[in-house]
Amino acid sequence: SQWGEENLQALSIQEGEDVTMNCSYKTYTTVVHWYRQDSGRGPALIILIRSNEREKRSGRLRATLDTSSQSSSLSITAAQCEDTAVYFCATDDQGGRALIFGTGTTVSVSP
Template sequence: SQLAEENLWALSVHEGESVTVNCSYKTSITALQWYRQKSGEGPAQLILIRSNEREKRNGRLRATLDTSSQSSSLSITATRCEDTAVYFCATSSSGSWQLIFGSGTQLTVMP
C-alpha cells in the first residue's frame, strides 16, 4: 500500500473558489512536500514543510502538517483555471534519500 496518499482522486471547483487537498502518510517523516503537475509537464514543487513546522504559505497556497494524525493539507484560495493540475504530496524520512509520492489528486478549476 502507498506510504503517502492523497485522500481524493479528483476534485473540481469553479474559478475564484477555495479548495483543499488532503494527504495522509504512514511513516515518521522529516518533511512533506507538495508538488503540482500540469498536463504534459514534470512535477514542480509548491511547498516544503518540515516535521517541526505546522504551517507554510506560498502566495495563494497554504500547507499544514499534523504529525500526530500523520496528515497534511494544501489549500488554494482564489483558484484560477491555470491551477488545474494533479497535486501530489511526497514525504521524506530520516535514513533515506527517497521521496515517497502519493498517487495524486486531479484538481480541475472550471471557468
C-alpha cells in the first residue's frame, strides 16, 4: 500500500476550533492532493500541493508537505459547521497517471 500510517479516522470538534489531519506515504510522490467529500456526493479537490512547495493556503485551509518525512497535513482554521465532511489525501502513482487515496478522515463540526 502507498499509505503507511493510516489517516486518523474521525475528529469531532466545535465551531471556531482549529483541526489538523495528517497523512504519511511510503513511496516518492511529486504531488499531494487533498479532497473533501460531502455526504452523498463525489470528492472535490480543495488543495493540491506539489513537491516544490512546503505550504499552501486557500482561505481557512492550510496544507503542508514534507518530502523528507513523506508526510502531508491539512489544517482548518476556525472550523465552521459546513466544514463537516470526509477529507482524503491522495498521491500520484508511480506512473503519474492515477491517484492513490488514503482511507479518509471524518471531520464533524458541531455548533
